[in-house]
Structure formats: structure tokens, C-alpha cells
Amino acid sequence: MENTPPEKRRRRPPLACIACRRRKVRCDRKLPCQNCVRARRAASCSYVSDDRVEPREGTEGFEDGINGRHPQRDALSSVPFFTSTTCNSNSSPEQLAERVKLLEQQLGQVINTHNGRGTARLELPSAHFNNANFNPPTASQFLGQEHWQVKGLGRAEIGVPKARYSRDIQGPNREEEVSNTEEDPSTAGNVNAILAKSRYLGNSHWIHGVTLFPRLMLFLESLKSDKDSEGYKAVAQSKILGRQIKAMRVPQILSLEFGNYIPSRKLADELVETYLRTYETMFRVLHIPSFRLEYGRYWQNPKGARQAFVIQLQLCMAIGAVLQDDQFSLRKLAVRWVYEARFWLLQPSEKSRMNLSGLQVYCLVHLARDVVGVGSDLVWASAGSMMRMAIYIGLHRDPSRLPKMSLLAAETRRRVWNTVLEILLQSSMDSGGPPLIAMSDYDTKPPSNYNDEDLLRDTTDAEIPQPKPLNTFTDTSVQIGLARTFKVRVEIASYLNDFRSVTSYDKSLAINSELTAASRSLDALLRAYKTQDPGPSQFQLRAVEHLIQRYFLAIHLPWLGLAKDDPRYFFSRRLCVEAGLRHHRVAKTYKPDDPSERHSQPDDFGRLLICGSGSVRFIGTQCLLAATLEFVWELDERLEGARSLDFNTTGSNSTPSTASNSGVGMGYMGPMVDESEMLDVLRYTVTWMRARIKAGEVNVKGFLFATAVLAEAEGLTNDSSEEELKDVVRQACLKSAREALDLLKEMHTALSTDNSTFGVAEANMSASMNTEAYGPQVSGTEDAFNGMEDVELSSDWDWDILNPSYDLNFNINLGGMDLIFNNLY
Known part of the structure; x- marks a missing residue:
């Protein structure tokens, strides 16, 4: 009996997560459970693996969600668990290695057998393999059933699980995973994407930064249960007014007769000069001397002008008009001009516009749509047509490889092609879509360093003027400088938004080094230009910095959530903070509400931040979110440290975000931001959002969000309790909702009574702009609230991704949160 080995006990595979097993509570076996x-530890929810459990057929996953099943349930509640094999403690390392190889081979055979029978493939959410990728709260938790997060889309379809199951925070690093089977290249997935009904939003989209504020998200989500509150009603009324204002801005009549809404010569001169000194210096579309010549002829005989020129x-x-004043008082007229241009591009005889003049119109339409706000979120979709039009007329080939042409024609082609590339790249970053262009798709060189006047000479003979040296400032110098950074910037856009992109932190740092080198070269060039007369304008310098820093921010924002608890990502954390603060220091110099501090010359870039749409507000919002988040984190860490000394403090009284994400933080390294400066950043953000509403922005949710963040930060600064914090945020949101509603009422009244920008036909129709055309008129808060059904208040997130002048929405269930974040940039 003594030599009889003890009977081996049967050990059931553990199905509960590690945390629930440790706490001895029932686990629902979801990921996260x-x-x-509830314990605010979703990021650390993980399971012990067991190689004895074979993969189950028909595992729910991403494909089932596409086919109409509940996306959150499919992505989170049906995760197959693999528990570790029990091994003899006396086994040698060689035996253990052989055992691992044998198990991997057996598992691979099982999966291949399943796939060979044509059964459903095993689909594993990548968050199970890498818990650092699952950083709650996810967008899908807060943005509703039709707006959900896809993590490692292609990798979720991999049939063979990886050999590495680690709880170490690796970030979205897929290159470190090891498998004994060859992986299908099509399965390489993007780290983090969001599917918002018909829109697939890659990593460069602004929405990925919203979920880094869990306390505010959870608080605002709870408002759905209080539909009778004053704040809920105020936001609902603001939504009705916003829709009416959008509809009132839509031109009612479009005809084939263009040029009927040209303002007086004096105003037209001001608007044209504003464009030429700002956007034309960044995105070269026109040859300015030729344009001025035709502009003078237009006023001599308006009827004889070319339609393309008009x-x-x-x-x-x-x-x-966007930069004309702080209120964007010509918004309605600007919207009409954009609509007329789009209508001109769609009219018959399309072949007659398939030329350089037609492409110039196409470029201007895209720039105008983006900054004026006429479907700015859809510019990327139509930018593809613009690029194909440019290729169709041969702009992707350098003029030196085409039949001989004048220097003016050759340089105009190069300038317009580079503008097409910039529009395509910027819209890709704004929309979160891939750029769909590579350096191998064209051989057109960057523009040569000429002034516009140099191109007017007769260039058909041997006396061709030579371009100026690169360090000499000309009308095209800024575009040339940006073109020198295009290669690394388009690489960043592809890296972030291509669903096949395999991301890792090392690769992100390598791309960051390339961008740093390119930006330093550009900075040195601009510094040399500043010493010259004439040199670059303040608008050009600020716009270039604004444009370049978004790429630094885009590289590091996906890692910012991990940086809170893992010091390995400290570089990303610090860079995001610095980018946010740089934006604030530049933007705060413009104070639209303080006439005493106005400059003698108009601050075009400051007005652009207030009145512009598209990438201007996207970049500004991302910068301010990054800087604000760091401040909230540091206040959380300070408060957590103080509460940890109070032994009588119960878990129920602790701040949710600090209780769950205390981690190591970065507190031991000292604060990275000054408290007074960060409060100044938040106060400026509120002022900025308020100024945008005064300038005609109908989205009040960004204003509410900024106010809530400021209230939260001030509460944390004063060491407020959790209940006090909630009350402060609630009161701040209510106050800002009332203020925003009053501003929208003023805007609505002004549009209803002002017919100064109407044509004759529209003036006769202005009386019909009433309840029948635009829904219930709002004369009071109760009237507005009663005019809208409850289901409409809690079932749609107005993305503004369609034409913002039309009343078209994506109906996405947010559980009441749509009232707070509807139309949020």
C-alpha cells in the first residue's frame, strides 16, 4: 500500500474570473463580468486558461453582431475560456516544453478540423488575450446598441488561440503574440474601431477620447431616469431649436442661374482678401494674379463672366465669411454659396467640368464644406471622387513626363495636386477612415518655390525663370514645407485607420521619431522664413503648428488610457498633455468677449477657432480633452492618497474612478501640470464653447460637457465628497443648459426676423417658415418640450455627419445620454 500512488483528484476547470474566485462570489462568466x-475593475477582469477545454462551435462574436445580434452581448458575454493544464511539479523544463508543443499541435488540429467541416469559426475578442486593450468604459457601453466598439476586428476571427495569456499590460501590442500556426494576413485587425450604424470610425476619430471620463459618462447616463428634470427639458428644447435653425439655413430655391447672391463690391473685396491671405496661402488652388485679373473683369460685366469663375x-x-467677424454673421449666405457650387458640379454636361478649372472648384468646395460646416463630416467620402477626378486629368503624373506645357500650367497642376492630397489626408484623420493613397500612386513632384508673379512670364522659350532657394520665402513656401512632411503623415493615417494595421507601442514610437524629425525640419524652415520680409503670417504659423500637432496627438491618444496605471506609457501621457497645453496657450490669446484686447489687425486664426467647423473643432476638442484628462487624473490620485489615510472611509464613499483605477499612477513622479493653469484651460474651454454657440453653432452638448468637466475638477480641487461632486456637476449642467437654451432662442428669433440675406424669391417665402415647414415654433420651454416625443429624446445621437443643414440623424440609442452629447463634435 505504501508504494501505491495517491489517487489523482479530479479538478474541474475554473469558469469564474480570477477576481470573483478570490472574492468567492458568483460570476456571470462574461468579459468583463x-x-x-460594478467594482470599477473591468480592465483587470481575466480568466485562468485551461487547455483541456476544446473550442466550442458557433461561438458568438463579431460576425454574429453584424448579422443583427446584440453587439455587446456577442462581443462580451460569449468568451471561450481556456484554463491552464496541471503539470507534475517534478517535471523538467524540457518535459514542460514538449508538453506545451503537443497541446498546441492538438489544439491546432481541432480548430482545423472545425474549419474544414465548414462550421462557424471560433471568434475570440482580442480583449480576452490582452486585457489592456479593454479600457472601460467602452464606447459601446455608452453609445447604444447601434454604436459599438470593435477591438482587433480581424484578430477576433482567428481560429487558433495564442500561446501567450498574460495579465501584463501590453497595450494593443499584437506583434508579441506567439502562435504555432500561420496566420491569415486578412485577420490583422485594427486596435480599436467604432461602428456607428453606417460609419466605421478608426483610431484618429475624436470619439475615442470621450470614454476616458468614466465618472461623467456614468453620471450623464443616469439622467435618462429623470426626464421630468429641468435640465433634461432644457436640453430637449435646445435640440428642437437646433433642428429648426439648421432647416432655416438651407437655401429654399436653387436654380441654374448662378451669381444672383453676390454682395456689394466693398464686402466682396473684404471676403476675397480674407480668403487670399489665409486659406490660399496654406492650400494653393488659384493663381492669384490671374484670379485678380478676372475678378476685376467680373465687376465690369458680371453677366459675361465664366460660370466656373463665378x-x-x-x-x-x-x-x-467664416473669418469676417466673431459671430459668423454671413453664415446663411456662405451656406448658400456652398450649395450652389455643389449643384453646379452635379448639373448635366459633366465632361465640360472635367478639367483643371473644374478640379479647382472641387477643391474649394471641399475646403468650404469643412470650414463652413456643410456636411464637414462627409468630406472624406467625396474626397475620393475628387482624387479620382485629379487622376483622370493626369495630375498624378509630373508635368515633366507629360507633353510640354507652360510653367504656369505645370506649377498650377503641381499645386492643385498637393492640395488634393492634403484634403484627402485631413479628411481621413477627421473621419477615422484610411487615406486610400500611397506614395507609389503618383510621381508628381512638390511645387517649385516660385512667387505667383514669376509664373506670368512667357515660359515657352528658353528663358524659364529658376525657382528660388528653399530657404527663401515665397507664395508657395508653406505648401512646400507641408509637402515635405506628407510621407510620414499619410503613414500615420494608414497606421491608425487601416483595419489591417498591426499596431504596437514600439511601432508608434518609431513613427513618432519620424514625425519628430520631419516637424523639426519644417520648424527650422519656418524660423528662417520669419527673419525675412515678407515672411509667413501669424495665421500660417499657427495653422501649421495646429495641423502638425494633431498627428502627434493621434499617435499617442490610443495609449493614453493605459498610461494612467502603467509607467511604460508615460511618454504618451506627457506628450498628450503638452500638445493640449500648447493648443490652449495659442488659442487663449484670442478673446472675442473682450474688445479692449482686440488687435489692430484681425486675428484670423482666433476667429477660425470660434467660427470654423470640421478639423478645427476636432483638433481643438482632442487637445483640450487630453490636457483636461491629465488634470482630473492627478486630482483623483491626490484624493485617493488622502482617502487611503482615512481608515474609516468605506468603499461606498470613495470616488468611483479613483477606487477602480488607482493603480500606481504617475503621482510619484510629481505633477506634470500646474493646477492654476489647468483650471484656466478648463475655463477657457467653457468660454470657447460658449463663443461657438454665439457664432451660430447649434450643438450645445460640447458646452455642457466642458462645464461638467470644469465643475468636476473644481470639486476635486476642493476635496469634495462623492455626493457633493455629483451635486456640483448637476447644478453646473443645469445652469449651462439654461444659458445655451437662451442663446439658441436668440439665434432662432434673429433668423426668423432677418431677411437681409434672402433673395427676392426667398423673401416672399419667409412667411411660410413656420410650424408646417419646420415643426413647432418655440416661444417657451414647455411648448418646446411638449412638441417632441419622449422616444425622440432618448433614441438618437445626432452626429452631424450628414449635411448639418438638413434634419437628418443617425438614430442610435444612448439611453438618455444623447441629450448631453448629441452633436458633440
Whole structure:
């Protein structure tokens, strides 16, 4: 009996997560489980692996969600668990290695057998393999059933699980995973994407930064249960007014007769000059001397002007109108000009516009749509047509490889092609879509360093003027400088938004080094230009910095959530903070509400931040979110440290975000931001959002969000309790909702009574702009609230990704949160 080995006990595979097993509570076996979610520990929810459990057929996953099943349930609640094999403690390392190889081979055979029978492939959410990728709260938790997060889309379809199951925070590093089977290249997935009904939003989209504020997200989500509150009603009324204002801005009549809404010569001169000194210096579309010559002829005989020129003139004035004043008082006229240009591009005889003049109109339409706000979120979709039009007329080939042409024609082609590339790249970053262009798709060189006047000479003979040295400032120098950084910037856009992109932190740092080298070269060039007369304008310098820093921010924002608890990502954390603070220091110099501090010359870039749409507000919002988040984190860490000394403090009284994400933080390294400066950043953000509403922005949710963040930060600064913090945020949101509603009422009244920008036909129709055309008129808060059904208040997130002048929405269930974040940039 003594030599009889003890009977081996049968050990059931553990099905509960590690945290629930440790706490000895029932686990629902989801990822993350509800216990971990309630405990604010969803990021650390993980399971012990067991190689004895074979993969189950028909595992729910991403494809089932596409086919109509509940996306959150499919992505989170049906995760197959693999537990570790029990091994003899006396086994040698060689035996253990052989055992691992044998198990991997057996598992691979099982999966291949399943796939060979045509059964459903095993689909594993990548968050199970790498818990650092699951950083609660996810967008899908807060943005509703039709707006959900896809993590490692292609990798979720991999049939063979990886050999590495680690709880170490690796970030979205897929290159470190090891498998004994060859992986299908099509399965390489993007780290983090969001599917918002018909829109697939890659990593560069702004929405990925919203979920880094869990306390505010959870608080605002709870408002759905209080539909009778004053704040809920105020936001609902603001939504009705916003829709009415959008509809009132839509031109009612469009005809084939263009140029009927040209303002007086004096105003037209101001708008054209504003465009020429701002956007034309960044995105070269026109040859300025030729344009001025035709502009003078237009005023001599308006009826004899080319239609293409009239459309170009109107688009230049539309862009100039954005920077005309702090209220964007010509918004309705600018919107009409953009609509007329789009209508001109769609009219019959399309072949007659398949030339350089037609492409110039196309470029101006895209620039105007973006800055004026006429479907700015859809510019990327139509930018593909613009690029194909440019290729169709041969702009992707350098003029030196085409039949001989004048220097003016050759340089104009190079300038317009580079503008097409910039529009395509910027819209890709704004929309979160891939750029769909590579360096191998064209051989057109960057523009040569000429002034526009140099191109007017007769260049058909041997006396061709030579371009100026690169360090000499000309009309094209800024575009040339940006073109020198295009290669690394388009690489960043592809890296972030291509669903096949395999991301890792090392690769992100390598791309960051390339961008740093390119930006330093550009900075040195601009510094040399500043010493010259004439040199670059303040608008050019600020716009270039604004444009370049978004790429630094885009590289590091996906890692910012991990940086809170893992010091390995400290570089990303610090860079995001610095980018946010740089933006604030530049933007705060412009104070639209303080006439005593106005400069003698108009601050075009400051007005652009207030009145512009598209990438201007996207970049500004991302910068301010990054800087604000660091401040909230540091206050959380300070408060957590103080509460940890109070032994009588119970878990129920602790701040949710600090209780769950205390981690190591960065507190031991000292604060990275000054408290007074960060409070100044938050106060400026509120002022900025308020100024945008005064300038015609109908989205009040960004204003509410900024106010809530400021209230939260001030509460944390004063060491407020959790209940006090909630009350402060609630009161701040209520106050800002009332203020925003009053501003929208003033805007609605002004549009209803002002017919100064109407044509004759529209003036006769202005009386019909009433309840029948635009829904219930709002004369009071109760009337507005009663005019809208409850289901409409809690079932749609107005993305503004369609034409913002039309009343078209994506109906996405947010559980009441849509009232707070509807139309949020």
C-alpha cells in the first residue's frame, strides 16, 4: 500500500474570473463580468486558461453582431475560456516544453478540423488575450446598441488561440503574440474601431477620447431616469431649436442661374482678401494674379463672366465669411454659396467640368464644406471622387513626363495636386477612415518655390525663370514645407485607420521619431522664413503648428488610457498633455468677449477657432480633452492618497474612478501640470464653447460637457465628497443648459426676423417658415418640450455627419445620454 500512488483528484476547470474566485462570489462568466464592472475593475477582469477545454462551435462574436445580434452581448458575454493544464511539479523544463508543443499541435488540429467541416469559426475578442486593450468604459457601453466598439476586428476571427495569456499590460501590442500556426494576413485587425450604424470610425476619430471620463459618462447616463428634470427639458428644447435653425439655413430655391447672391463690391473685396491671405496661402488652388485679373473683369460685366469663375468667387467668399467677424454673421449666405457650387458640379454636361478649372472648384468646395460646416463630416467620402477626378486629368503624373506645357500650367497642376492630397489626408484623420493613397500612386513632384508673379512670364522659350532657394520665402513656401512632411503623415493615417494595421507601442514610437524629425525640419524652415520680409503670417504659423500637432496627438491618444496605471506609457501621457497645453496657450490669446484686447489687425486664426467647423473643432476638442484628462487624473490620485489615510472611509464613499483605477499612477513622479493653469484651460474651454454657440453653432452638448468637466475638477480641487461632486456637476449642467437654451432662442428669433440675406424669391417665402415647414415654433420651454416625443429624446445621437443643414440623424440609442452629447463634435 505504501508504494501505491495517491489517487489523482479530479479538478474541474475554473469558469469564474480570477477576481470573483478570490472574492468567492458568483460570476456571470462574461468579459468583463458584472461584478468587476460594478467594482470599477473591468480592465483587470481575466480568466485562468485551461487547455483541456476544446473550442466550442458557433461561438458568438463579431460576425454574429453584424448579422443583427446584440453587439455587446456577442462581443462580451460569449468568451471561450481556456484554463491552464496541471503539470507534475517534478517535471523538467524540457518535459514542460514538449508538453506545451503537443497541446498546441492538438489544439491546432481541432480548430482545423472545425474549419474544414465548414462550421462557424471560433471568434475570440482580442480583449480576452490582452486585457489592456479593454479600457472601460467602452464606447459601446455608452453609445447604444447601434454604436459599438470593435477591438482587433480581424484578430477576433482567428481560429487558433495564442500561446501567450498574460495579465501584463501590453497595450494593443499584437506583434508579441506567439502562435504555432500561420496566420491569415486578412485577420490583422485594427486596435480599436467604432461602428456607428453606417460609419466605421478608426483610431484618429475624436470619439475615442470621450470614454476616458468614466465618472461623467456614468453620471450623464443616469439622467435618462429623470426626464421630468429641468435640465433634461432644457436640453430637449435646445435640440428642437437646433433642428429648426439648421432647416432655416438651407437655401429654399436653387436654380441654374448662378451669381444672383453676390454682395456689394466693398464686402466682396473684404471676403476675397480674407480668403487670399489665409486659406490660399496654406492650400494653393488659384493663381492669384490671374484670379485678380478676372475678378476685376467680373465687376465690369458680371453677366459675361465664366460660370466656373463665378462659382470659384462665391466659394472664396464663403471661406472668407467664416473669418469676417466673431459671430459668423454671413453664415446663411456662405451656406448658400456652398450649395450652389455643389449643384453646379452635379448639373448635366459633366465632361465640360472635367478639367483643371473644374478640379479647382472641387477643391474649394471641399475646403468650404469643412470650414463652413456643410456636411464637414462627409468630406472624406467625396474626397475620393475628387482624387479620382485629379487622376483622370493626369495630375498624378509630373508635368515633366507629360507633353510640354507652360510653367504656369505645370506649377498650377503641381499645386492643385498637393492640395488634393492634403484634403484627402485631413479628411481621413477627421473621419477615422484610411487615406486610400500611397506614395507609389503618383510621381508628381512638390511645387517649385516660385512667387505667383514669376509664373506670368512667357515660359515657352528658353528663358524659364529658376525657382528660388528653399530657404527663401515665397507664395508657395508653406505648401512646400507641408509637402515635405506628407510621407510620414499619410503613414500615420494608414497606421491608425487601416483595419489591417498591426499596431504596437514600439511601432508608434518609431513613427513618432519620424514625425519628430520631419516637424523639426519644417520648424527650422519656418524660423528662417520669419527673419525675412515678407515672411509667413501669424495665421500660417499657427495653422501649421495646429495641423502638425494633431498627428502627434493621434499617435499617442490610443495609449493614453493605459498610461494612467502603467509607467511604460508615460511618454504618451506627457506628450498628450503638452500638445493640449500648447493648443490652449495659442488659442487663449484670442478673446472675442473682450474688445479692449482686440488687435489692430484681425486675428484670423482666433476667429477660425470660434467660427470654423470640421478639423478645427476636432483638433481643438482632442487637445483640450487630453490636457483636461491629465488634470482630473492627478486630482483623483491626490484624493485617493488622502482617502487611503482615512481608515474609516468605506468603499461606498470613495470616488468611483479613483477606487477602480488607482493603480500606481504617475503621482510619484510629481505633477506634470500646474493646477492654476489647468483650471484656466478648463475655463477657457467653457468660454470657447460658449463663443461657438454665439457664432451660430447649434450643438450645445460640447458646452455642457466642458462645464461638467470644469465643475468636476473644481470639486476635486476642493476635496469634495462623492455626493457633493455629483451635486456640483448637476447644478453646473443645469445652469449651462439654461444659458445655451437662451442663446439658441436668440439665434432662432434673429433668423426668423432677418431677411437681409434672402433673395427676392426667398423673401416672399419667409412667411411660410413656420410650424408646417419646420415643426413647432418655440416661444417657451414647455411648448418646446411638449412638441417632441419622449422616444425622440432618448433614441438618437445626432452626429452631424450628414449635411448639418438638413434634419437628418443617425438614430442610435444612448439611453438618455444623447441629450448631453448629441452633436458633440
